[in-house]
Amino acid sequence: MDMQTINTFLSTTAIELLIKVGAAIIFWIVGRWLIGKVVTLMQAAMNRNQVDPTLTKYLGSIVAIALNITLVLGILGYFGIQTTSFAAMLAGAGVAIGAAWSGMLGNFAAGAFMLVLRPFKVGDFVSVGGITGTVTELGLFATTLLTPDNVYTLVGNGKVFGDTIQNYSHMPVRRVERTAQLAGSVDPLDAIVRLKAAIAQIPNVATSPAPEVNLLDFKLEGPVISVRPYTHTDHYWQVYFDTNEAIARVGKEAGWPAPASTQIHRVTQA
Known part of the structure; x- marks a missing residue:
């Protein structure tokens, strides 16, 4: 060159x-x-x-x-x-x-929809994808929950968005479901009055709606009383256990006997 x-x-x-x-x-x-x-x-x-x-x-x-x-x-x-x-x-x-990455892309799309629709937010107590816990992070691919027994759990957003979502924090209060099994000799109407007064004294029980104490059912052991106070979800377990203690305390103070099945045996002679 x-x-x-x-x-x-x-x-x-x-x-x-x-x-x-x-x-x-x-x-x-x-x-x-x-x-x-x-x-x-x-x-x-x-x-x-x-x-x-x-x-x-x-x-x-x-x-x-x-x-x-x-x-x-x-x-x-x-x-x-x-x-x-x-x-x-x-x-x-x-x-x-x-x-x-179809699964990842599905989680991404579900996460984007959830960020727009906002069915729950960080700090809410929810049940999603079969897991119940407090939301600690809402990402585009997975939602992070901290369960009541302190387990860090990741749930794919596709499973969250494609399944039933229950947000326990969305409403101001939620209902606590308890029952009191009475003996057959106990007057259920008197028991209802006593339990209503005791439940009203529990801390963090909402006054509106008022606690519901009703005659729920009859069994061989005796009548069954439903005890349903309302409280904010942050105080749910405190009210739950305090309600159990109130039922036990009222029964002891009133001298209610322990419920037991009643069976009648008849012997016939040929």
């Missing part, structure tokens, strides 16, 4: 390549700056509309990734590289990833 050929290459192809490389670097820097501005403006608008911060963060990440891919394809096209094959390859990779 003679010097004339080298000079021709340097004066044409090499300079043109350097110009393109320099332009590509400028495009990348400016493009990245613009992408950052777009994502920042989008997240600021979502924050002004009080969209959940977790959803805002992840949507910003998705938009940033999509715009960065578009920027790279644009730069490759500027160099004269056919980007159609790259786009087809990305689409094929997307299909393959979608098939392999």
Whole structure:
């Protein structure tokens, strides 16, 4: 290769390549700056509309990734590289990833819907996906619960959103369900009066709705009294156990006998 050929290459192809490389670097820097501005403006608008911060963060990440891919394809096209094959390859990779991660994508979609619909929030006591506990984190792929026995539990959002959701914290109070089995010799109406007075003295029992004490059923042992105080879910277990103690205390103070089955045996002679 003679010097004339080298000079021709340097004066044409090499300079043109350097110009393109320099332009590509400028495009990348400016493009990245613009992408950052777009994502920042989008997240600021979502924050002004009080969209959940977790959803805002992840949507910003998705938009940033999509715009960065578009920027790279644009730069490759500027160099004269056919980007159609790259786009087809990305689409094929997307299909393959979608098939392999169908469960993850389902959890992601369910998490996005939950962040928008808000069936519960962090701190709520809920029953989701067969698990009951306090919500400690609501992510885009899984919901984190802390169960009453202090077990850290992750439930996939697809299972949460596709199953029944019970939010015990949504209403101001919830009802505690207890029963008192009486002996057959105990007057159930007198027992109801005594139990109502005792339940009303329990701390954190709501006055509205008032505690419900009713004659529920009759068994061989005697009448059954339903005892149903209302309380905030934060005090549920305290009221639950205090109600049991109140039933036992009232029975002891009133001198109620222990309930026992009554059976009559008849002996016939042939």
